[in-house]
Amino acid sequence: MQLSISSLALLCAFPLVCGIFDILIIDVPNGGRWGAWGPTEMCPIGYVAKGFSVKVEPPQGSLDDTALNAVRLHCFPFKSTDKEHTVTSTEGEFGKWSRPIWCLCGHLIAFSLKVEPLQGGGDDTAVNNIRFKCSDSRELEGPGLNWGPYGPWSQSCHYGICGIKTRVEEKQGGLDDTGLNDAQLFCCSNNSTD
Template identity: 55%
Template sequence: MGQDTEARLLLLLCVTSCGRAQADGLRGHTSVIEVTNGGPWGDWTWPEMCPDGYFASGFSLKVEPVQGIPGDDTALNGVRLHCTRGNAEHVVESKSGRWGLWREPMWCPNRGFLVAFALRVEAAMTPGDNTAANNLRFRCSDGTELEGPGLSWGEFGNWSDSCSKGVCGLQTKIEDPRGLRDDTALNDLQLFCCQS
């Protein structure tokens, strides 16, 4: 059984058994969008959803700057969605890595919303200082593309499918700290499409 299949089974189990609040939060999504180039390390964590009636119109990234030799680089550590409804804002975040700082939010213009994403990932190196996910791009409902302030190692993969009614939740794949061994932090991301 592949990691993606395992993640979906865990999500399904969580929806049915993790508690009413989390299950209620997932009821409003119709599909999951993902990319094919995510990093290989870590585990899928919990999903976080925008409140009902809110749509993700911005995002912010947690990024560790370049550590230099002999430091251990982790690059992209976390993603937050900035969900809006009128003038109200609500921020959601799945699990994030421990390193780095949160950068300023980036917003879709003209009250637009996020509909698709692409992930910049550095291929695995053995031996070497692996970083996995380095940066993130989002496409907005008006076609505008926003590139986060992540690092430049690796390549952007293909765009995910699009959410016709916008993005309203996320789930991250995170490698926990490994002590003196090589850390990568954020490896992959899935987004939930809004139902209405």
């Protein structure tokens, strides 16, 4: 069962559900400014993201670059690697999906975005790559592009990341396209494991 924030609000009318499923939004301060926020997509209740994949457009030479176009979370039950469920918010039009990148033991708990600064009259790309921290202390980096610096890490989730919402610029026709501009991730907690 895939949940949206409105579904969670409805579920929270029932204290038994809310008592075991609390949500915290984590974000970073360096996201891009273009595009609209897409829908929030959540892993099923009791699942956390144990890996991720990215949709990346390779460098286009003298043509328009967009770099990172989407992020997909690979969710599993907290104590299992059975029954994978993937979630993606808004997806940009350009590029191809990478293979999943996994936490060896554990799950995703924090993220950081590599964002190219504004280029003025040049070719803007916004988010070029993403990296995650795992609960086993490993850091994972996507196979994105190298333009721009990484910003600070988000706050860390105690239980694990379980949802995503992204800001993506629509195709601009003959104008400068970017792609993924910003992301918010969602921490879920299960009081029975805390």
